[in-house]
Amino acid sequence: MNLTLHVWRQAGPRAPGKMVVYKAGDISPDMSFLEMLDVVNEGLTLRGEVPIAFDHDCREGICGMCSLMINGIAHGPMKGTATCQLHMRSFKDGDTIYIEPWRAGAFPVIKDLAVDRSALDRIIQAGGFITAATGGAQDANAVLVPKESVDGAMDAAACIGCGACVAACPNASASLFTAAKITHLGLLPQGQPERYRRALEMVDQMDLENFGSCTLHGECQEACPKEISIDTITRMNRDFIRGRLIGTRP
Amino acid sequence: MTVQLEAHIPSGPLAQKWGKHRFEMKLVSPANKRKHTIIVVGSGLAGGAAAATMSELGYNVKCFCFQDSPRRAHSIAAQGGINAAKNYQNDGDSIYRLFYDTLKGGDFRSREANVYRLAELSGNIIDQCVAQGVPFAREYGGLLSNRSFGGAQVSRTFYARGQTGQQLLLGAYQALERQIARGGVTMYPRTEMLDLVVIDGKARGIVVRDLVTGAIESHAGEAVVLATGGYANVFHLSTNAQGSNATAIWRAYKRGAAFANPCFTQIHPTCIPVSGEYQSKLTLMSESLRNDGRVWVSKEPGDKRDPRQIPENERDYYLERKYPSFGNLAPRDIASRAAKEVCDEGRGVGESGLGVYLDFADTIKRLGRDVIKERYGNLFEMYERITDEDPYEVPMRIYPAAHYTMGGLWVDYNLMSNVDGLHVTGEANFSDHGANRLGASALMQGLADGYFIIPNTIGHYLVSNKLEKVDASHAAFKAAEAEVAERTNRFLSIKGKRTVASFHRELGKIMWHYCGMSRNDAGLRTALKKIPELREEFWRDVNVPGSDVELNQALEKAGRVADFLELGELICLDALHRTESCGGHFREESQTADGEALRDDENFAYVAAWQYAGEGRSPVLNKEPLVFENVKLSQRSYK
Numbered sequence: 001m002n003l004t005l006h007v008w009r010q011a012g013p014r015a016p017g018k019m020v021v022y023k024a025g026d027i028s029p030d031m032s033f034l035e036m037l038d039v040v041n042e043g044l045t046l047r048g049e050v051p052i053a054f055d056h057d058c059r060e061g062i063c064g065m066c067s068l069m070i071n072g073i074a075h076g077p078m079k080g081t082a083t084c085q086l087h088m089r090s091f092k093d094g095d096t097i098y099i100e101p102w103r104a105g106a107f108p109v110i111k112d113l114a115v116d117r118s119a120l121d122r123i124i125q126a127g128g129f130i131t132a133a134t135g136g137a138q139d140a141n142a143v144l145v146p147k148e149s150v151d152g153a154m155d156a157a158a159c160i161g162c163g164a165c166v167a168a169c170p171n172a173s174a175s176l177f178t179a180a181k182i183t184h185l186g187l188l189p190q191g192q193p194e195r196y197r198r199a200l201e202m203v204d205q206m207d208l209e210n211f212g213s214c215t216l217h218g219e220c221q222e223a224c225p226k227e228i229s230i231d232t233i234t235r236m237n238r239d240f241i242r243g244r245l246i247g248t249r250p
Numbered sequence: 251m252t253v254q255l256e257a258h259i260p261s262g263p264l265a266q267k268w269g270k271h272r273f274e275m276k277l278v279s280p281a282n283k284r285k286h287t288i289i290v291v292g293s294g295l296a297g298g299a300a301a302a303t304m305s306e307l308g309y310n311v312k313c314f315c316f317q318d319s320p321r322r323a324h325s326i327a328a329q330g331g332i333n334a335a336k337n338y339q340n341d342g343d344s345i346y347r348l349f350y351d352t353l354k355g356g357d358f359r360s361r362e363a364n365v366y367r368l369a370e371l372s373g374n375i376i377d378q379c380v381a382q383g384v385p386f387a388r389e390y391g392g393l394l395s396n397r398s399f400g401g402a403q404v405s406r407t408f409y410a411r412g413q414t415g416q417q418l419l420l421g422a423y424q425a426l427e428r429q430i431a432r433g434g435v436t437m438y439p440r441t442e443m444l445d446l447v448v449i450d451g452k453a454r455g456i457v458v459r460d461l462v463t464g465a466i467e468s469h470a471g472e473a474v475v476l477a478t479g480g481y482a483n484v485f486h487l488s489t490n491a492q493g494s495n496a497t498a499i500w501r502a503y504k505r506g507a508a509f510a511n512p513c514f515t516q517i518h519p520t521c522i523p524v525s526g527e528y529q530s531k532l533t534l535m536s537e538s539l540r541n542d543g544r545v546w547v548s549k550e551p552g553d554k555r556d557p558r559q560i561p562e563n564e565r566d567y568y569l570e571r572k573y574p575s576f577g578n579l580a581p582r583d584i585a586s587r588a589a590k591e592v593c594d595e596g597r598g599v600g601e602s603g604l605g606v607y608l609d610f611a612d613t614i615k616r617l618g619r620d621v622i623k624e625r626y627g628n629l630f631e632m633y634e635r636i637t638d639e640d641p642y643e644v645p646m647r648i649y650p651a652a653h654y655t656m657g658g659l660w661v662d663y664n665l666m667s668n669v670d671g672l673h674v675t676g677e678a679n680f681s682d683h684g685a686n687r688l689g690a691s692a693l694m695q696g697l698a699d700g701y702f703i704i705p706n707t708i709g710h711y712l713v714s715n716k717l718e719k720v721d722a723s724h725a726a727f728k729a730a731e732a733e734v735a736e737r738t739n740r741f742l743s744i745k746g747k748r749t750v751a752s753f754h755r756e757l758g759k760i761m762w763h764y765c766g767m768s769r770n771d772a773g774l775r776t777a778l779k780k781i782p783e784l785r786e787e788f789w790r791d792v793n794v795p796g797s798d799v800e801l802n803q804a805l806e807k808a809g810r811v812a813d814f815l816e817l818g819e820l821i822c823l824d825a826l827h828r829t830e831s832c833g834g835h836f837r838e839e840s841q842t843a844d845g846e847a848l849r850d851d852e853n854f855a856y857v858a859a860w861q862y863a864g865e866g867r868s869p870v871l872n873k874e875p876l877v878f879e880n881v882k883l884s885q886r887s888y889k
Contacts, residue, residue, distance in 0.1 A: 012800060030525045032636075038530055038751070045749050045804065050796050053803055055318060057491040059531045061632065062416055063322040078635075085635050110462055111801040118439070121319050125431035129424035130383045134303040134701045137374070137381035141338060144392025154385040154410060157417060161321055190383050 001027040001088060004096040005040065007052055010109050017109065019098070029089035033076065034059060034066065036088055037099075053112040061085040061225060064160030067167070068113055069100040074164035074223040082162060082225040102163055104172035106210045117163050119209040120177060126205035127198040128181040130190050149187050156183035158226040168223035171212030176220035178202050179236035180228050186239060192250050196243030203240050253508060253861055255874040258662040259363040264880050265345075268367045271663070275710035283308030286712050287471035289456055291443045291498050293320030295415075295422055295693060296676025297477030299700025302425035305434030307705055312469055313426070313435050314458060316442045316493055316806075321423040324479055324491040325696060328415025329536035329629065330399060331407035332379075332693040334372035339396050343404040345369045350881060352691060355401045355581055356656070356684020357833035357849060358883050359511070359857075361876065363663060364681045368691075371698040376408055378701055382421040386410050400537050401581040401688040401888075412536050412629045418693055422700070442806065443498045444737075445730045446474065446505045446672065453502075453672035454720045457730045459738070461806060464799040466731050466738075468722035473671045473708055476502060477700070480655035480677040482515065484814045484821065485766070486758020488652035489521060489534040495810035496817050499659050499678050507667040508859035508872060510660035510680035512817070513825035516687055516834045517767050518653030519585035522636055523605040532651035533636055535608070536629055537689040540578045542613040542622065543646070545569050545585070547606050551596035557607055557645045568592055576888040583686045583834045583847070584888060586650035590767045591845070593649075600647045609645035650767060654692060656683040656834065657824075660859040660874070664707035665699060668859075670715065673708065675699035680857070685833025738798050741808045746791030750804055753788045754811045757781070757818055765822050770838040774826040778819060785815040820860055820869060827871065830854045842885070851883050 003024040010017030024040050031039070034056050041051035057065040066083040070076035076086045091097065099113065107115040157180070165176035182199050185191035191198075214233055221230045260271040278286070286309050290301040293315040301313040315323060335348035348369040353360060376394075380386065386408050387395040396405040410417040429435040438458070445457040447468065455470035481496035482488040503509045520535045546567045548560055568588055570577040580588070589606050592598065599605045614622055619642060623630070630641045637647070658680040659667050665681070666673050676696040683691065764777035788811070796802040830850035831840040840848045857874040 028526055028528065030638075031528055032530070035528050035530050039528055042749050042751060045793055045795050046747070048795070051804060053801050057317060057322055057493050058324060058327050059492060060327055060489075060533050062327050062413065063317070063324070063491060065317060065322050080631075081635060085632065087635065087638075089638060114801060117318060121321070121427060121430075121437075121439075124424060125427045129428045130381070131428065132378070132381040132383075132425070133306040134299075134378060134425075134705070137377040140336070140376045140380040140386075141393050143380075145388055146392050147388045147390045150385045150388045153383075154417075157385050157410075157420065158413065160416075161319065184385065185383050188383050188385065190381060 001029060001091070001093040003027060003091065006096065006098045008100045009052070009112055012111055013108055027088055029087070031088045032059065032084060033070070033086040033088065034084050053114050055114045056084055059084040062160060064162035067102050067115065067162055067164070069102060069167060071098050074102070074167040075225050080225060080227045082160065102167035104166045104211070106172065106174070107163060107166065119211070120161055120163060120174065122209060123174065123178055123202050123205045124181065127194065127201035130185055131194060143189050145189060153184045153187040156180040156228060156232050159228055160226060162225065164223040164225060165220035166211065168219040169212065170217055170219065171215060173214045174206050174209070174211040175214035175233050175236065176224060176228060176230065178206050179232035182236045182239060183232040186235065195250055196239055197248040199236060199239035200243045200248060203236070253668045253872055255508065255660065255668060255859055255872050256662065257361065257874060258664060259361065260663065264362060264366050267363050268370060272706060275706060276713040278709040278713055280308055284310055286310060287312060288473050288475060288708060289469055289471040290314070290475045290477060291456065292323065292477035292479060292678070293426065294323030294325035294477060294479060294676065295419060295696030296678070296700045297475070298323065298419065298422035298426045299697055300475055300477060300675060300704045301435050302422060302429050303701050303705040304708065305429035305432070311435040312438065312471065314438045314441045314443060316440065316461060318439055320426055320437060320439065321420065323419060324494050325419045325693070326416045327491065328693055329412045329534065330538040331397060331409035331414045331690040332375065332418065333399070333406050333690040334376045334408060334694065335369055335406060336373050336376060338394060339405045341404045343406050347404065348372060348406065351402050352682070352688055353684065353881060354886060355688035356686055357847065357886055358684065358851070358855070358878065359514070359832055359876065360682055360684035362878060362880055367703070368682050368695055368698050371702045372694050374702060375694060375697045379418060379421050382425060384410060384417045384421045397538055398541055398579065399689040400540060400579050400585070407690045409538070412538070412626060415693060418697065444501065444734045444809065446502045447726050447730050448505050448669060449720055449724060449726045450718070452670040452715070452717065455722065455727060457727065457734050459734070462801050464802065466734050468727040468731055470720050470722045470724070470727065472712055472717050473673060475673045475675060475704060476659065476678050477675045478678045480658070481817060482652040482655050484757070484818050485652035485761045486754050487524065487529060487532050487762070489518060489532055492531065495813070497810050497813045499674070500813040500817055502659060502667070502669070502672060504862050505669065506862065507669045507672055508660040508861050509657070509820060510857050510859040511657035511824065512821045512860065513765070513828060513835050514656035514685045514833065515652060515821070516582060516654040516656060517586045517650040519582055519589055519650050520608060520648045521651035522633065523600055523602065523647055523649040533632065534651070534653065535633060535646065535648060537582065539608060539626060539629065542625065543578065543608040543610050544612060545578050545606055545608055547592045547597040547599060553597070557599070573888045580888045581686060581688060586767055587836060589650055605647040605649045607645035608648045610641065611645070614642065652762070654687055656680065656685060656687055660857065664710065665704055666707070666711060671711065673704055675704055685835055737809070738805065741792070741794045741805060742798060744789065744792050744794065746793050748791050749793055750808045750811050753784065753792060754814070756784055757811070757815055760784070761818050761821070765825050768836045768838055769825050771826065774822050777822045778826065781815065781819045781822065788812065788815055823869070824858055824860065828854055828858065847886070849885070
């Protein structure tokens with residue numbers, strides 16, 4: 001396959017960026033999207049140019065490090081798939097592909113396609129946990145957890161923290177990310193003591209980080225590589241309102 | 251000059267060693283804990299759990315990772331599960347059985363006391379993780395569910411769909427983030443350790459590079475914990491993440507820490523086969539698939555028929571045939587070698603002939619598509635995305651790939667290396683898996699080390715040693731910083747004709763070919779000739795673009811590959827010296843009549859701990875004898 005790439009190049013956080021055109025020749029349809037970029041980077045290196053910086057690590061769709069806007073779609077055209085698991089067979093010979101970083105005020109660009117997503121870590125810091133210091137936990141089977149609860153929790157816990165939901169949202173809201181964690185922990189009996197406090201503090205932190213508000217566009221759920229449902233946002237809103245109006249005592 | 255390797259294994263009966271040791275270790279008073287700074291490098295299960303727990307205890311912790319967030323450490327990719335001797339299934343499991351299975355699975359090349367402690371702590375891990383909200387699979391009645399796994403005949407594996415590692419890591423990560431918010435842990439993401447600083451024989455800190463700005467900085471502390479994972483990327487193509495590297499442990503080795511059993515590397519039997527030269531990684535298909543999938547190839551070499559057209563009596567279910575009692579659940583090393591064998595006979599499948607079928611047709615017929623989807627849905631989807639084939643309809647094609655490294659820095663029972671104050675946890679150390687790791691044991695070890703062992707043993711070290719006040723302005727830090735800067739500049743100034751990736755690929759081919767699933771004297775000697783030549787070419791002709799004051803991924807990779815080019819040689823040297831076969835280390839010269847690994851307990855029942863002897867000199871081999879007081883060494887049999 002032969003492709004034309006328009007890639008966002010930006011030397012550093014404060015440098016101006018622009019789209020630059022590259023030719024990608026001799027691309028196999030069995031390559032992953034990132035392997036295609038590896039090939040382009042090898043070529044740039046040998047020509048004495050600076051290769052394109054992009055975040056990636058596990059390349060099996062679980063670490064959440066990869067983060068590309070491909071033809072305006074977070075993680076590209078294949079539903080339920082992170083960029084690293086997207087293969088070139090999803091494109092046609094001769095295609096033009098636009099590759100940009102996640103765009104959000106809360107995700108400043110570090111270089112080219114790599115952005116700073118530490119705001120998501122700070123949302124977890126605010127309350128995305130169950131307080132359970134090591135030691136002293138009771139036997140794991142002491143509390144029965146209905147299969148339905150744990151399955152629902154697992155659906156939400158599958159979030160890989162990539163930030164595609166933010167990139168896809170017209171408001172750059174982190175609601176799906178935040179709601180997924182609130183849902184995961186809130187569906188389990190272990191998560192009840194901190195349930196409402198958790199919702200209040202995580203939502204407050206999300207606002208402090210300059211993420212936008214949710215207006216239920218639903219773009220996040222479309223972009224999510226783990227197909228997490230916006231039903232989780234309903235749950236977040238309910239826990240938040242309950243916590244604000246009635247108090248954080250369960 | 252050899253180092254003294256004293257394992258500090260407590261005396262007394264096996265089952266009482268850890269309890270006794272915990273009592274005998276000295277404690278740090280609560281008021282003094284915050285005066286101690288502990289440096290933790292790596293934020294996966296072993297590092298993240300250790301950093302969070304030590305902060306909960308009151309220590310001042312600094313934690314480093316090269317990824318943009320501690321949540322991305324490669325522990326996240328573990329799929330199948332975590333073992334624990336809970337005996338919830340009433341199928342005869344016990345701490346002793348888990349201990350025995352793990353020791354035998356490792357082909358009797360690990361320490362009894364360490365492995366027993368691991369089995370003993372396994373139940374606490376599950377309790378702790380459930381308390382944190384890890385959504386392990388459950389039965390309708392609300393009790394935890396278990397599955398079986400390779401190398402065991404009981405169901406003791408706990409799992410969270412095919413994402414167990416992710417859920418365990420998120421549990422540790424959330425505990426860690428809670429401590430970061432509390433101020434007990436300072437987190438340094440996008441920061442890579444490039445050297446260890448040893449002052450007066452004690453590890454006192456590290457030199458790091460800020461991967462965003464390129465700044466080289468030092469961090470001093472009273473103890474250093476390396477939890478930096480394994481080195482399977484020395485094979486280039488492996489199931490590890492792109493960034494997984496050996497630099498931290500290799501730098502520590504060059505500062506005096508002994509490197510134990512480097513040749514004990516694990517080739518995982520169920521990975522998606524290689525499809526082309528451009529390939530950057532191999533994707534694992536969880537071993538749990540072998541619970542319900544049947545492995546086979548055609549009886550005829552060169553059979554190019556559609557697998558669905560090959561009648562039952564023309565198929566060879568070779569694992570079931572050769573290992574009737576374990577069948578498709580034979581341990582990883584054995585299943586990998588069996589796959590290589592049938593491919594060497596020309597019976598491999600797929601375009602390259604390097605693959606075997608993993609077939610779910612029988613199970614789908616027996617249990618229905620929905621049950622299989624519930625158990626393995628995400629793995630089947632992943633397979634289809636990568637290969638464009640639907641495993642519900644066509645058998646999967648799998649082939650072994652480098653996956654895990656049992657070898658690592660030598661540690662004693664307290665998880666401390668031979669360099670005082672330098673502790674090593676998780677995959678980065680060598681201690682618990684011997685010559686082969688059983689499935690679902692890596693998560694167990696990472697968390698046992700991180701939650702329960704190191705937080706106890708580190709206090710004992712801090713109280714037992716007089717530690718002078720040292721900060722990052724000490725001359726030893728300045729000297730190490732200068733060395734790191736000099737090395738960085740050297741990479742950038744070569745401006746040769748070959749990319750870093752091309753060297754990595756070439757090294758990987760040498761390692762896979764001569765030091766992969768089976769090894770022999772001539773091949774290892776060839777590798778020992780080729781690797782130094784490649785290394786020499788690297789330092790003469792590598793091209794590292796960009797500068798050192800920015801995010802420069804090529805520069806990061808250059809440092810890692812340069813270290814792999816040295817480590818690869820040590821692996822081959824170790825493999826050459828160990829003329830026996832054991833676990834994942836198969837020497838063709840040492841096999842039984844039917845082609846199984848043949849150990850030589852008389853001459854090789856020891857840990858080979860290699861010590862750096864200086865540039866251009868052969869490393870020194872130290873031996874720690876393995877003493878077995880409780881189990882009888884036997885020829886491993888899974889027939």
